[in-house]
Amino acid sequence: MRRRIGWALLMAAMMAAAAFVACSEEEGDAVRVDGPSDVAPAEQASGEPVLLPNGAGRFPYLTALAREGQRIFRDDTFKSETFWGDVLRLHDAIKGRALGGVGAGLSPAEALALGIKVDVTAVPPDVAAAAQAGTLDLDDPKNTLALLKADAVIGIKGVFEGNDLVGVGITCAICHATTDDSFAAGIGRPLDGWANRDLDIGTIISLAPNLQVVADRLGVDVATLRTVLQGWGPGKFDAQVLHDGRALRPDGKPAATLIPPAFGMAGQNLHTWTGWGSIPYWNAYVANTQMRGLGTFYDPRLNDPEKYPIAVATGEWNKRDDEDAITSKLAPLHIYQLSLAAPSPPAGSFDPKAAMRGSRLFNGRARCATCHVPPLYTEPGWAMHTAEEMGIDDFQASRSPDERYATRRLGGLWSHQKGGFYHDGRFATLREVIDHYDELLDLGLSEGDKADLEQFLLSLGDPLEKKKK
Ligand code: HEC
Ligand code: HEC
Numbered sequence: 001m002r003r004r005i006g007w008a009l010l011m012a013a014m015m016a017a018a019a020f021v022a023c024s025e026e027e028g029d030a031v032r033v034d035g036p037s038d039v040a041p042a043e044q045a046s047g048e049p050v051l052l053p054n055g056a057g058r059f060p061y062l063t064a065l066a067r068e069g070q071r072i073f074r075d076d077t078f079k080s081e082t083f084w085g086d087v088l089r090l091h092d093a094i095k096g097r098a099l100g101g102v103g104a105g106l107s108p109a110e111a112l113a114l115g116i117k118v119d120v121t122a123v124p125p126d127v128a129a130a131a132q133a134g135t136l137d138l139d140d141p142k143n144t145l146a147l148l149k150a151d152a153v154i155g156i157k158g159v160f161e162g163n164d165l166v167g168v169g170i171t172c173a174i175c176h177a178t179t180d181d182s183f184a185a186g187i188g189r190p191l192d193g194w195a196n197r198d199l200d201i202g203t204i205i206s207l208a209p210n211l212q213v214v215a216d217r218l219g220v221d222v223a224t225l226r227t228v229l230q231g232w233g234p235g236k237f238d239a240q241v242l243h244d245g246r247a248l249r250p251d252g253k254p255a256a257t258l259i260p261p262a263f264g265m266a267g268q269n270l271h272t273w274t275g276w277g278s279i280p281y282w283n284a285y286v287a288n289t290q291m292r293g294l295g296t297f298y299d300p301r302l303n304d305p306e307k308y309p310i311a312v313a314t315g316e317w318n319k320r321d322d323e324d325a326i327t328s329k330l331a332p333l334h335i336y337q338l339s340l341a342a343p344s345p346p347a348g349s350f351d352p353k354a355a356m357r358g359s360r361l362f363n364g365r366a367r368c369a370t371c372h373v374p375p376l377y378t379e380p381g382w383a384m385h386t387a388e389e390m391g392i393d394d395f396q397a398s399r400s401p402d403e404r405y406a407t408r409r410l411g412g413l414w415s416h417q418k419g420g421f422y423h424d425g426r427f428a429t430l431r432e433v434i435d436h437y438d439e440l441l442d443l444g445l446s447e448g449d450k451a452d453l454e455q456f457l458l459s460l461g462d463p464l465e466k467k468k469k
Contacts, residue, residue, distance in 0.1 A: 062335055065331060065332045065335040065336070066332070066335045066336045066338075066339045067336075068332035068336075069329075069331075069332035069333045069334070069335050069336025069337070069339075070192070070336050072172075072329045072332055072333050072336070073171070073172045073173060073176075073177075073192060073333060073336055073337070074154075074155075074171060074172075074173045074177070074190065074192065075151075075157070075171055076171055076172075076325075076329060077157050077169030077170060077171055077291075077293065078169075078287045078288075078291060078293025078294065078295060078325045078326045078329070079169070079293050079294040079323065079325040080169040080170055080287075080291045080292050080293040081157070081159050081167040081168060081169030082169075082292075082294060083169075083291075083292035083293075084167075084168050084169055084170055084208075084292070085159060085166070085167030085168045085169060086167065087210065087213055088205070088208035088209070088210055088211065088213075088214075089102075089208060089209045089210050090168050090204075090205075090207065090208045090209075091158065091159070091165045091166065091167055091168040092209050093105070093106065093207040093208055093209055094106045094141065094144060094145070094148075094165060094168065094207075095141060095145065095165050096141045098141070099141060099142065099145070099164075099165075100164065101165075102209050103207075103209075104141075105141030105144070106141055106144050106207065107138060107139045107140060107141050107143070107144060108136075108138045108139075108140075108143050108144050108147065109138040109139055111144055111153070112138075112185070112186040112187075114199070114200045114203055114204055115186070115196060115197075115198030115199035115200050115234055115235075116153060116154070116155075116156065116174075116186070116199065116204075117153075117154040117155070117177065117178055117179045117186050117187070117188075117190075117196065117198075117199075118147060118152050118153060118154065118179070118183075118186060118187040118188075119151075119152050119153075119154050119179065119188075119189070119190050120152075120179070120182060120183040120187050120188050120189060121189060121190075122150055122151050122152035123147065123150060123152045123183075123187070124146070124150045124152075127143070127146055127147070127150070128183075131183075131184070145158070145163070145165055148160075148165065148168075149163070149165075154173050154174065154177050154179070154190055155170055155171045155172070155173035155174025155175070155177065156168060156169075156170055156171075156174060157169045157170070157171060169293075170291055171291075172262075172286075172287075172291075172333075173190065173192065174196070174199065174201070175195075175196055175199060175201065175237060175259045176192070176193060176194070176195065176196065176259065176261075176262040177190050177191060177192045177193070177194060177196060178190075178191050178194040178195075178196050178197075178198070179191060186198070191343075192262075192263075192340055193261060193262045193263030193264075193337070193340035194261060194263070194343070194415055194416070195235065195258070195259045195260055195261045195262075195415075195416045195419075196235065196259060197234060197235030197258070197259065197416060197418040197419040198234055198235065198418070199234065199235060199259065200232070200233065200234045201232070201236075201237050202228075202229035202230055202231065202232030202233070202236070202237070202254075202256065203229065203230050203232075205229050206225075206226045206229040206230050211225055211226065214242075217242065217310060217314065218241070218242075218245050218247065218310070219245065220247075228247045228248070228254065231253075231254040231256075232254050232256040233254070233256070234418075234419065235258055235259055235418060235419035235425070236254070236256035236257060236258055236259065236419070236424075236425070237256055237257070237259060237290075238254070238255050238256040238257065239257070239272075239285075239286065239290055240255070240399045240400075241255060242289060242290070242310060242311075242316075243289070243302055243308040243310050243311035243316070244307060244308050244309070244310065244311075244399055245309060245310050246399060249393075249395050250393075250395060255395070255396070255399075256424075257273055257396060257423045257424055258273075258416075258419050258420070258423060258424065258425050260272070260273065260408075260416075261342070261412055261415065261416050262337055262340065263337075263340040263341060263342045263343070263411075263412060264340070264341060264342030264409055264411040264412055264462055264463060265279060265337060265338065265340070265409070266338045266464065267376050267380075267464070268376060268378055268383075268409055269380075269381065269382065269383065270382070270383060270384065270402075270406050271406070272400075272406065273396065273405060273406060273408075273423035274396060274397055274399070274400030274402065274403075274404065274405060274406060274423070275383070275384050275400065275402055275404060275405075275406035276400055276401065279334050279337055279338070280330045280331075280333075280334045281299075283330055283333050283334065283337075284296075284297050284326065284327075284330060285297065285299070287326045287329075288316075288319050288326060289316055289319065293325055293326050294321040294322075294323045294324065294325045294326070295319070295321055295323075295324045295325055295326030295327055296319060296320055296321065296324050296326070296327055297316070297318075297319040297326075298317070298318050298319075299317055300317060300318075301317075301401040302316070302317035302401075303317040303318070307399075341411075341461075341462040341464075341465065342409075342411030342412030342415075342460070342461055342462040342463065343412050343415050343461060343462075344461030344462065344465070345414045345458060345459060345460070345461055349414060349458065350414070350455045350458040350459045351455045352459070354451060354452045354455035354456075355452070355455040355456045355458070355459035356456075357452040357456075358452035358453040358454065358455050358456025358457070358459075359456045359459075361445070361449055361452060361453050361456070362453060362456050362457075365443065365449075366437070366441075366443055366445065366449070366453060367441055367443070368437070368453075371383070371385070371407045372407060372408075372409075372410055374463065375463040375464055376409060376463060377407075377408075377409045377410040377411060377460070377463055378406070378407040378408065378409045379407055383406050383407040384402055384404035384405070384406055384407075385404055385405050385406075385407065386403075386404055386405075387404075387405065390405055390440075391436065391439075391440040392405075392422065392426070396423050396424065405423065409463065410457060410460050410463075411460050411461055411462050411463045412460065412461060412462070413430070413457050413458065413460055414458045414460075417429075417430070420432075421433045430454045430457050430458070431450060431454055434450050434453050434454060435450070438450070
């Protein structure tokens, strides 16, 4: 008897859950809702009810958070227009003199060349038609404004008064999304979590009319700052320089690192190239101190005058803005990022037989799996290694609290080959990465072994995806 009441309650709960899911369903969404609708509990082979009583998992709660997180990831500037607009006046450089700004303005052609991506689903029909007919003037900044106004520019949000662009802010998607190029190069449906290795964010920042604040902070003149920014190159950003002021490596090359993918992260402890912390840690770090949104950020590890003189001088290791537009976003943002699976490689993009042989090498003789432990492809635990262990210099590691490099997860590697591998892209190809390990670990791999390992690396999609039968 008690058992039957239990089922009845569960059924009712599940129907409520199904209704909830149905209500919040939108078209073309990227969040998959896993759970039954009208499936009777007994038939539920996968065995996971969507809604369980308190004390057990509440999966619709996660779905709702993920949806909200998607919006935040794509659209939330965290009030960063107070910096990019009000302080840097980047919008004036986008408009150009003809529209009341400064300089020549940023045309759509130039924006695309700088790796800025356009969401085709938001492009106004008349603009799309003109583009298709070849009559859209891609050299006119006015059309950049039209795209901004239509909210079609991925990761950049214009603030408009009527048709006048009066400010600009950025979102996570500017660096961590690309498109499928379904309309044209750089124009398509958004792919969240993919590393935008085309984005030349340094050059974009260098266009801003007022960089004095940043130059003062770093203790350099504006011309020097512009040179540094323009030296980063596509797909790179320096997420530490505003704290440590170390803009150049000892060899004189720019200190920027590659934008990593932000997918396939579930189950991993420490994130970023040098393992600064968890996903919510890093999101707070970046939204506050890099995107320069308004919020609260606390990390006493940065209160170190030797290592992070600027974080100490500015008090930014303990940032308390009057307004907080970030903290309430961290939970949804976290859940959304956990929902972003690493993309599977396109059919035919690798040789399955060679990949199978490569898998045996990876897990055996080549010793890769001692650090890249499947199916996470990073170590469960504290996945950090010294520069010496990795056979590389310690510059970037030395800028982080733990002074080590974090073992990278490898799912979806095929999607971010542009810009190279390792934190600074020092290895242009996967083959170079393999050659490095061959030498470092004295593996004695043959040319065939190396080719097989490479095919295996190219075959990796989402590590948790069940192997298709
Ligand atoms: C201007 C470009 C830029 C923006 C904007 C940006 N990121 Fe990043 N992101 C980077 C770079 C570069 C790194 C690597 C930093 C490092 O390792 O020192 C990174 C690292 C990460 C990582 C770690 C990924 C991994 O594989 O270790 C996550 C997660 C992440 N960003 C999420 C976000 C979120 C969420 C936002 C918005 C709040 C955001 N980022 C905004 C450039 C950016
Ligand atoms: C001692 C631990 C360790 C071993 C063994 C190891 N790796 Fe790594 N791997 C790392 C670390 C740490 C990084 C990140 C280096 C950096 O950030 O510069 C990395 C990075 C990589 C990358 C680059 C990922 C990216 O996004 O740029 C690839 C590919 C890779 N490893 C493949 C392999 C292969 C193949 C083997 C075996 C031949 C192997 N690794 C063995 C720790 C290890």
